[in-house]
Amino acid sequence: GQQVQQSPASLVLQEGENAELQCNFSTSLNSMQWFYQRPGGSLVSLFYNPSGTKHSGRLTSTTVIKERRSSLHISSSQTTDSGTYLCALANTNKVVFGTGTRLQVLP
């Protein structure tokens, strides 16, 4: 079965609203990384966060290993946040990506 599940699959927000994106995994974890994929396809690393909470501007990532989940919180969303957000789980020999959350922020 799918080792990494992301929710929601898609999300539409009004500018200024907050978003909470979830990533749940069914296997053991070595590392968790969050990416933003631009509409043109390029990938930007947002967080490398194997455990705990990290902040970067309006973004916060929290990984709770024993609950096998990681979240990405976007506060005060902007139209430029639109795109796809991917989480990636790395074990010793394999990296598995989630199916992504497609975010659209409306003006």
Place this chain on the structure above:
Amino acid sequence: DPKIIQKPKYLVAVTGSEKILICEQYLGHNAMYWYRQSAKKPLEFMFSYSYQKLMDNQTASSRFQPQSSKKNHLDLQITALKPDDSATYFCASSQPGLGGREQYFGPGTRLTVL
């Protein structure tokens, strides 16, 4: 300046032909990877290399062959191309230790096989 270069950005090929996708990284990393993203599918891990040696191969087909001529190069040769090979191919790099290192991605090569 881009730290991971992939060439070409776009590539169109005919069925049955052979192509090489180029990847160079200037991050000083010793591990490199290839991923594939087909339409409406998640990113798929294909290969990992560490110190120019193959560490993991999750690609079933031998038509896909990575080639590492230098420490900071990992090209991908694809032979006998099929329309199903159409996808965006991403190269990535990190310090060694797949399980615990942050990965950085190149801009991708979008391959279309007619």
